[in-house]
Amino acid sequence: MKTKIERLDSIAEEITDYLSPLTIKEVRQSMKGKLFLSSFLLGIVACLIPSIYFASTNNQVQGKDAFFIFSVILFSGVGVVFPFMAFASLHEDRLNSTYELMGITKLNSHQLVWGKWQSSMVQVSLFISSVMPFLTYSYFMKGISFISILAIVIIAFVFAQAANLFGILAGSLSHLKKNRMILYLLFVFVGVGFLCVAGGIGLAHEASRGSINQFLDHFWKLKEIFWITLFIVSMTIAFEWFLFELAAGQLAPVTSNRSSRCRYALTLVYILFIAFAWVMLDYLTARALGRSYGYSSSLWLARSFSAMFAFVFVFVFTLSLFILGETDELSPLQHKKYLNSSGFLSRIWKTLYMSGRSSGYLFLLSMLVLFQFLFLITDLNIFDQWAKRESILFYFFNAVFFISFIYLINNLSIVKKLTAPFRRIATIVILVLFVAGPLMFFWFDNPTGKSFNVFNPICFTEYGRDKKLRHYYSLVNAIAAVLLCIRCIFHIIRAKREIQTIRKFDAGERGASQ
Amino acid sequence: MGDLIVVDNLTRMFGSFTAIKDVSFSFDSGSIFGFIGPNGAGKTTTMRILSTLDIATTGDAFINGYSVIDEPDKVRSMIGFMPDYYGAPKNMTIKDYLDFFARAYLLKGEKRRKSVEYVIDFMDMKKIQDKHVVTLSKGMKQRLCLGRALIHDPKILILDEPAAGLDPRARIELRELLKILAERGKAILISSHILTELSELCDSCAIIEQGKILSHGNVNEIQESLQLNNKSLPVISLSLLEPNEDILIHLNEIPFVEQVEEITKGKKFKLKVNGNKNQIPQILKNLIDSGYLVMEFKLEGQNLEDLFLNITKGEVQ
Incomplete structure (x- = not known):
């Protein structure tokens, strides 16, 4: 006869059958490990010390100060500690071959990343719940609103999702032990960890000044709130999916196509962006009673479009960096699938989503051209900030340029040889030297007198007018285009030869059997 | 099939x-x-x-x-x-480790538990199933x-x-x-x-x-x-119950024996036989008929180590 506890235990055991095996493993390991316990306790102790201080000097103004300090602790945990734990866990699994052994079970790479991410989010949830009483305490100290606290907790949770995915992505990239610290230092001091903590602290500072309340008051009154919220939520999910696919692609077995799903994610981002642009235009055109220039009064919208361009640009740039690591040599399985595909459209589709650098750049450039075309037919350049300037085509000039540059770097054998172990990092350095360098030069030689912002297409338009920069851009684009064409022609010839060989072989076999 | x-x-x-x-x-x-x-x-x-x-x-x-x-x-x-x-893996017991892989192979509920128990029993690890893998x-x-x-x-x-x-x-x-x-x-x-x-x-x-x-x-x-390809002669190891100084001369007089190597004086020998395998028993018969107390008479075959050394050249890529 089972006791109540035993029955409860067996029910809990049954429930775990429906969870990811990796989540169970990771949670079990972290709960038994010292790293989670020590960071958890450290978080509590770090919150306790200022709490005791604030309790001893009871003052109404101190509510917002306490809130700010607790928020700093919260964002440090979710931005640095837990992503590091996710990173270290995956890295260790790869070093001790546990990952390799998992790879030949029935778990696929997506389930592995999903499990890792779930388990790190369980740990983050526990950490947030340990800081929550202190945040609530700051509310009771007065000076900070409940909405501000709630907003910061939600933001911390969303930040944690992305930061943990970045941690897993960094772990999936680190094949060697010596790369571990380099990757993590880059992650913390240059990358997401820093952005997450700095962004979180900035938001907490704004929240302690009551800015979040003011922003939300203004936000709820906006008539476009539904579409904005929908866009933010969908782009956040798309971005997380994109990171997820990148990490899963790195961990996928050698026999599989590691690229297609990352490219599907990017295609989704394009579709979302264009759909949102169309919806917003329709909505605003209706508001402006058919007068297209009427909606240009909405300055925040023009700004948000600039920010959105930057967002899409980050997607494209990230994917192009990952394409660097791909090889044009397909696995036998992928090769067979490609050669067995029939029909012109099917072959084009498979080429765009097939693994490999050439197909990758072809995909990115095709998408950018398509993107431009769709924007042209939406006539988006009627925003007053942009209307006086040249066509929207010009805004994409910078994105095409960056991709062309990365493609060129990848095709220069001397660069490949010199940078083989850290090609992605080296690419970023080369980009800074050869792209940011000339841009900085034009910044100092700035004819417009406006501030410089790499992600702002308007800014690029201004600089693009400068002939020297345009020539520089055009040269890089032209060389990349020629290289890409040569590679494509080479691939087509090789594929045709292979198909002919297979046909001859098939005919020979059939002849023999007949 | x-x-x-x-x-x-x-x-x-x-x-x-x-x-x-x-x-x-x-x-x-x-x-x-x-x-x-x-x-x-x-x-x-x-x-x-x-x-x-x-x-x-x-x-x-x-x-x-x-x-x-x-x-x-x-x-x-x-x-x-x-x-x-x-x-x-750190912070994992033997049972947790096996349970994880059972889950990874999508074994559920009772089937998973039985698989883990079976493997623990088969591997004779029941007593140490809660021990950490790293230890x-x-x-x-x-x-x-x-x-x-x-x-x-x-x-x-x-x-x-x-x-x-x-x-x-x-x-x-x-x-x-x-x-x-x-x-x-x-x-x-x-x-x-x-x-x-x-x-x-x-x-x-x-x-x-x-x-x-x-x-x-x-x-x-x-x-x-x-052995068919091998040009070297079959080798027999021979041991007597007691040392006998005359046996060395006797062995050299046996027709099929090509070479005699004395391992222990008058007691243990290695004989290289010049002929096919059918002639080997006749050597044993000869020794017994001559009154020698034979303790061991064994044809030395090539084990896997000998095969490996014979076939490979010790080259690495």
Whole structure:
């Protein structure tokens, strides 16, 4: 006869059958490990010390100060500690071959990343719940609103999702032990960890000044709130999916196509962006009673479009960096699938989503051209900030340029040889030297007198007018285009030869059997 | 019906370096197949391709009829792989470790619990099931890794150097476990440097060097074919009950004895026989008829170590 506890235990055991095996493993390991316990306790102790201080000097103004300090602790945990734990866990699994052994079970790479991410989010949830009483305490100290606290907790949770995915992505990239610290230092001091903590602290500072309340008051009154919220939520999910696919692609077995799903994610981002642009235009055109220039009064919208361009640009740039690591040599399985595909459209589709650098750049450039075309037919350049300037085509000039540059770097054998172990990092350095360098030069030689912002297409338009920069851009684009064409022609010839060989072989076999 | 494992002209190139070239062999369920070769010969590369962890440049391998290239997912559910190196995960007990892999093979509820219990029992780890994996000895870790490979009851076990670094007792225990598994119908592909053990264990084997299979088939068949090709004379070891100083002259007078080597004065000898195997019993008859008290009279055969040394040249890539 089972006791109540035993029955409860067996029910809990049954429930775990429906969870990811990796989540169970990771949670079990972290709960038994010292790293989670020590960071958890450290978080509590770090919150306790200022709490005791604030309790001893009871003052109404101190509510917002306490809130700010607790928020700093919260964002440090979710931005640095837990992503590091996710990173270290995956890295260790790869070093001790546990990952390799998992790879030949029935778990696929997506389930592995999903499990890792779930388990790190369980740990983050526990950490947030340990800081929550202190945040609530700051509310009771007065000076900070409940909405501000709630907003910061939600933001911390969303930040944690992305930061943990970045941690897993960094772990999936680190094949060697010596790369571990380099990757993590880059992650913390240059990358997401820093952005997450700095962004979180900035938001907490704004929240302690009551800015979040003011922003939300203004936000709820906006008539476009539904579409904005929908866009933010969908782009956040798309971005997380994109990171997820990148990490899963790195961990996928050698026999599989590691690229297609990352490219599907990017295609989704394009579709979302264009759909949102169309919806917003329709909505605003209706508001402006058919007068297209009427909606240009909405300055925040023009700004948000600039920010959105930057967002899409980050997607494209990230994917192009990952394409660097791909090889044009397909696995036998992928090769067979490609050669067995029939029909012109099917072959084009498979080429765009097939693994490999050439197909990758072809995909990115095709998408950018398509993107431009769709924007042209939406006539988006009627925003007053942009209307006086040249066509929207010009805004994409910078994105095409960056991709062309990365493609060129990848095709220069001397660069490949010199940078083989850290090609992605080296690419970023080369980009800074050869792209940011000339841009900085034009910044100092700035004819417009406006501030410089790499992600702002308007800014690029201004600089693009400068002939020297345009020539520089055009040269890089032209060389990349020629290289890409040569590679494509080479691939087509090789594929045709292979198909002919297979046909001859098939005919020979059939002849023999007949 | 064909063999359970068929390796068909596998070639794996890493750039211009050829790790394995046209490797072919096959074996069936219930048998233990030894994969022998010096370091860097291509054993691990072949095993990794069979385990779907790597891809072949050309050629294919079939597990129960499924191609490792075209249907890797189906192949994975049929194999249990034990790599030559694996680290122990931290903060995990033996039971948790096996439970995780059982879940990873999508075993649920009672089936999962029974699989874990079965493997723990079979591996004789019941008493230490709550011990952390990192604290286990090398022998126990190897045992656990074998248990992990068995958790989903695969038809085929691919074991890369499972006895490396084990003490004699652990080696004997591992050997016994493998024998039991083969008796239960598992096909086992095993690579090892400890050739004396493989010769006792394997039904058939392949000898690989510089990525090429030099010889493969039944161990006895390889031995016989080598002895046929071998120009050296058969050797007999002879021991008497008591030392006898006259025997040396007597042995040299026997017609088929080509050369006599005295190991212990008047007691132990090695005889090189010039003739076929049928003449060997006549030497024994001659000795007994002459009144010598023979304690041991044995034809020295070539063991797997001798075969390996005869076939391979000791070259590395």
